[in-house]
Amino acid sequence: MKLEGVELRRIRMPLRTPFRTSFGTEHERDVLLLRAVTTEAEGWGECVAMSEPLYSSEHVDGAAEVISRFLVPAVSGATSVAQASVAMARFKGHPMAKAAVEMALLDAQLRASGMSFGTFLGAVRPTVPAGVSVGIASDIPSLLSTVEGFLAEGYVRIKLKIEPGWDVEPVRAVRGAFGDSVPLQVDANAAYSLSDARHLARLDDFDLLLIEEPLDSLHDHVSLARQLRTPICLDESITSARVAAEAISAGACQVVNIKAGRVGGYLEARRVHDVCSAHGVPVWCGGMLETGIGRAANVALAALPGFVLPGDVSASDRYFAEDVAGPFVVEEGSVRVPEGAGLGVVPDAGLLASLTTSVVFVS
Known part of the structure; x- marks a missing residue:
């Protein structure tokens, strides 16, 4: 070639x-x-x-x-x-x-x-569970309406974006409205500092799957992890398989979000997956509001064996009225891995x- x-x-x-x-x-x-x-x-x-x-x-x-x-x-x-x-x-x-x-x-x-993308990467299942990321809302009623709609569409995991001033109360409201059985996690996009540890510990009451990238320092996550019961997941901090291994060994995280774009490609994303699996650390596939082209690759990646948590693998219509490729749909809580050659779309x-x-x- x-x-x-x-x-x-x-x-x-x-x-x-x-x-x-x-x-x-x-x-x-x-x-x-x-x-x-x-x-x-x-x-x-x-x-x-x-x-x-x-x-x-x-x-x-x-x-x-x-x-x-x-x-x-x-x-x-x-x-x-x-x-x-x-x-x-x-x-x-x-x-x-x-x-x-x-x-x-x-x-x-x-x-x-x-050969399909999934086969090449090492996918082991034909479908992957569909999770959805919910942005910061204007108010609690709007948030609850949005979450209710996604649950009705079949999404099996909800991720709430949080920031200082929009964290404990929205999580409390979602838990109160939809119960403890809904897998729920939060994502701070590094909006907090280590001085916020006591406040972030209030989220321990809500049985979250994880809190994603709360701080802007990999080192500070080591200290924060000792102060929270909620597992810490790293996103932006994980830039390669080597960094993933260092973060895990240091105790900075208990979960890793893998985004191929963030680590330089799907070959390196697979290496991050392999490192995490070797350490017994669960991973999930993050999203960057991709079109169906990037979504096809993400769905294939999310079908690898170490991806044991639902990722941000949503339907095309989560973000776009029309998608340039696909579209991807949620069926019985899952999204199907493309089977065609290459990306399959x-x-x-x-x-x-x-x-x-x-x-x-x-x-």
Whole structure:
């Protein structure tokens, strides 16, 4: 397989409803899609970087520049995804950009061989449980209405975004309205500091699955873990399999959220999974409001054996009125893993054209 060029396509995907976290509110997704053209097949990738460097230091404009100026030229002579990964490794940082290139090349390679993404990664089940992330609401009644709707749609796990001033009371309200049987977790996106430990310990009363990335320091999570009964899950802090091993050994977490874009691709995501499994640490698949292209890869990843907790694997209509690929649906609390070659999905050409804001081909 030899790469002939990569198309970088920007599309604008309006969200059905605004999605608010501790670091901001999204109304639409400025998505960078990649189409890798090789001598054997074409493959698609999706960059999960946000428009602004809020979740991480990466942003869409920067990712597009890094991909076109550095990564595509670096992988132009590669004949396999493994070779491409080695070629990209010499560039520091930019894991989301690297993950997008890797995904597109891997999709092309697997389509050429007739193998599915799930089979390649090591998926062991045909479906994965559907969890949903609920953004910070304007008030408690609105939150309860939203959660009720998702439970009615069949989601088996609820994640609540929290921040200082919006934490104990919304969790109390959800527990009071829907009972202790609903698997419930919270995500702070590093909005707290170690001085908030006593306050965060109040969440121990609600039998949460976990509290995700409460602090902005991996080291401080070691201290916080000693003060909470609720398991700590790390997200932003886990940037590689090596860091995952260090965090687990230090006692900074009891659960890990794996996002392929955050760790530099699905090959490294699988390595993070393997490290966590070796240490007996459960993992789950996080989401970045992906289109059906990125969602297909996430669903395949979430079918690996170590993913024992429901992830942010939601239906396409959770975020978008129309999805460029799929759509993915929740059936009996689960989402089906695509079985076709590669990602198992291809974009709808007409919808893609209507959403496109720019196209650049890099050879």
